[in-house]
Amino acid sequence: MALDKGHVRILTGSEFKLMLRSPQGILAMTFLGIYAGWVLSKLVGNADFINSLSSGSLSEEGTIVMAAVKWLANLDDDLMARLFVEHSPFVTMLFVMVAFMMPFFTMVAALDQNASDIGSKGIRFFLPRTGRMNLVAGRFLGVSLFWAGVVVVLGVAGILVALAVDEHHSAAIIFVDGLWFILGLFLIALPFIAFMALCAVVTGSPLLAITMGIGCYLGVALMGGLGGWIHEGLKVIRFVFPATLRYDLMLGSTAEAVIALLAMLGYTAVYLFGAGWIFKKRDL
Amino acid sequence: MTNSVETQNLVKNFGPVQALRGVSLKIPAGSTFGLVGPNGAGKTTLFSIVAGFLRPTSGTVNVLGAAVAGENLLGKLSVLPQDATFRKGVPMGNQLVLCARLQGYSKAQAESEVQRVLELTGMEGFADRVPDKLSHGMAKRMAIAQALMGDPQIILLDEPLAGLDPAQARRIRLLIQQEAGKRTFLISSHVMADIEMLCTHVAIIKAGEIAAQPSMEELTRREAVAVFTLEKQPDPGIAAVFEAIDYVSKAEVRPVERKLQLTVRTDLKNLDEAVADLIKVLSEKQIAFVGIQKGTSLEDAVLKIT
Numbered sequence: 001m002a003l004d005k006g007h008v009r010i011l012t013g014s015e016f017k018l019m020l021r022s023p024q025g026i027l028a029m030t031f032l033g034i035y036a037g038w039v040l041s042k043l044v045g046n047a048d049f050i051n052s053l054s055s056g057s058l059s060e061e062g063t064i065v066m067a068a069v070k071w072l073a074n075l076d077d078d079l080m081a082r083l084f085v086e087h088s089p090f091v092t093m094l095f096v097m098v099a100f101m102m103p104f105f106t107m108v109a110a111l112d113q114n115a116s117d118i119g120s121k122g123i124r125f126f127l128p129r130t131g132r133m134n135l136v137a138g139r140f141l142g143v144s145l146f147w148a149g150v151v152v153v154l155g156v157a158g159i160l161v162a163l164a165v166d167e168h169h170s171a172a173i174i175f176v177d178g179l180w181f182i183l184g185l186f187l188i189a190l191p192f193i194a195f196m197a198l199c200a201v202v203t204g205s206p207l208l209a210i211t212m213g214i215g216c217y218l219g220v221a222l223m224g225g226l227g228g229w230i231h232e233g234l235k236v237i238r239f240v241f242p243a244t245l246r247y248d249l250m251l252g253s254t255a256e257a258v259i260a261l262l263a264m265l266g267y268t269a270v271y272l273f274g275a276g277w278i279f280k281k282r283d284l
Numbered sequence: 285m286t287n288s289v290e291t292q293n294l295v296k297n298f299g300p301v302q303a304l305r306g307v308s309l310k311i312p313a314g315s316t317f318g319l320v321g322p323n324g325a326g327k328t329t330l331f332s333i334v335a336g337f338l339r340p341t342s343g344t345v346n347v348l349g350a351a352v353a354g355e356n357l358l359g360k361l362s363v364l365p366q367d368a369t370f371r372k373g374v375p376m377g378n379q380l381v382l383c384a385r386l387q388g389y390s391k392a393q394a395e396s397e398v399q400r401v402l403e404l405t406g407m408e409g410f411a412d413r414v415p416d417k418l419s420h421g422m423a424k425r426m427a428i429a430q431a432l433m434g435d436p437q438i439i440l441l442d443e444p445l446a447g448l449d450p451a452q453a454r455r456i457r458l459l460i461q462q463e464a465g466k467r468t469f470l471i472s473s474h475v476m477a478d479i480e481m482l483c484t485h486v487a488i489i490k491a492g493e494i495a496a497q498p499s500m501e502e503l504t505r506r507e508a509v510a511v512f513t514l515e516k517q518p519d520p521g522i523a524a525v526f527e528a529i530d531y532v533s534k535a536e537v538r539p540v541e542r543k544l545q546l547t548v549r550t551d552l553k554n555l556d557e558a559v560a561d562l563i564k565v566l567s568e569k570q571i572a573f574v575g576i577q578k579g580t581s582l583e584d585a586v587l588k589i590t
Contacts, residue, residue, distance in 0.1 A: 010382070010385050010386060011386075018371075018374065021373075116371065117371065120368065120371070121365055121367055121368035121369065122369055122370055122371055123368075124335070124337055124363060124365040124368040125365070125368060125379075125383055125430055126383070126386065127335070127336060127363075128335065128336070128357070128361050128362055128363050129358055129359065129383060129386035130386045281339070283338045284337045284338070
C-alpha cells in the first residue's frame, strides 16, 4: 500500500501540533530540559577543569573523569584524545551525558503516536479516510519533527555555553561540533521514536507502550551485559537496539560516525516497517 | 439492482469466541438496510468488518465492487463507529477539520464542510469545545457529523440514535430519510421502531448468523395481529372457535389481562377486513370487548425470529 504524500503531510502537521501541548511531549521536554540544564550548569561550574582536559596534561581528577567518559562511551584512548583536544570538550561532555539518557526521554515523548487512538477506537474516524501506513508514517514524522525542535534548542544552548567558556577552540570548531551534536542526538532519537511506533501499534495503549519500550530497552541492556559475562557471543543481544552505537556518532572517527549514522537510519527503517506491517494486519 | 455490499461466508473469531459464523449478506445499492439482533449477536463485528476495521477470519467482503480495506474506498464509505471517542483535549473543530482534510478538502474547504455538517446535526457553536466537555448525546452528534462529511456512497451507522434526546433523534432520523435513496445506508439499532421507520430492508442477526433477511414489508406484513381487550375474563376454550377460521393462524387467550390475541395471515385476508369479520364472530358469541389493537411491529417479528 503506497504512501499518500498529501495525507502524510497533513498527519505530520497535526501530530506536531498535538505534541506541542501533549502531556508526553511536555513531560519529555521538561525531563530533558532539567537533565541537560543540570549537565550544562556542571560544565559551566567546572569550566576551568573542563578546559584543562584539552591541554593534554591531565591532573589526577582529570584522569578519573576521562576514564569515566571512556568507560561510559566505550571509546579508545586515541579517540578520547581527539574528542577532547581537537574538538570542544564542552560539546563532547554534553553529548556523552545527554546521549546516555536520550533513549529514555525520546521514548517518553514518542509513547503515543497511534496508541491512544487505537485504545479509544478514535482511529476508526480516520480509517475510512486514509491508509493505515499513512497514519504510522505521518505520526512518526510529526513526533520526529517535534523532537528535532527540542534537540535544536538544546544544541543551540550547548553551542552558546561552549562559546562562552571554551578557551582552547575557535568559534568555527565549536559551531561545527555543535551542529554535529544536534544531528547526532537526533539520529540517536530516531530509532527510538520508530521503536515506540512499533510498541504503540502492538499495545494500543500509551501506558503499555512506554512500559514495553522501556522494559525492552532495559531488558536488552541487562541481558546483553549479563549474557556477555556468561558468553562473549551473547553480547550480540545488545544490538537489538542501536544504543551501543550512539557514541560512534561523535566526530572522533568519520568512518565510524558514518557507519553509526547509517545504522541509526537502518534501525529506524526496520522498526518503522515492523510498526507498519503490524498496524496493517491488526484489528482496529 | 446492484449491491453496494456483499459478504460471503464471513467468519470472525476472537480467540475461542466465534462472533460471526458464515455471514452472507447482500445490501442493494441505494437501500437503507437495517441490521437488528440481540446484544452480542455480531452486529458491530459485521459492521467493523464491512468498514475495514476488523479483518475476517475467513470469507470475503466486497464493498462497491472492491475488496474491503482497499484504499480505493477512501472517501466513498463513511462510518459512525459505535464506541469510538474523539481525542481528549483537542477542540472538536480541529478534529473534524483534520477528518475533512484527509477526505481531500483544502483547509478553507474543510472548515466550511465542517460548518455544514455541524449545522446539519445542530452542533454549530460547539466547534471550540473539547470532547471531554461534551455530553454523551453531543459527542454522538459530533460523530454523526463526521460521518456525513463529503459525498460518501455508503454510510454505516452503528446505533445512530442511541443516547440522543427525542428532538435530536428526530432530527437525525429526518436527515437519514432525506438522504435515503441517494446513498446506501447500513444502520444497526436496538430500537426497532427506528429501523422500521428508516429502513427498506432488514437482516436479523442471531448468534453470529443471519437468521432472516426479508424485505421490511415482508417481515411486518406477513402476519398481522389483532388484540381484543375483553370486558370480562374470557373462557380459555374460546381460542378454538377462532382457530377454526381459515385465515387465523393462532388464537391466544390471556385471561388475566382479559385479552384475546389473534394472529391473522394477511396473505389470506387484509387485517382491516379480518378485524371486521372477527368483530362479527365476537358479537355472535356475545363476547363484549372494550378495545382493539391492530397490526404487528418489527419488534414482534424480530422477537419471534430471535
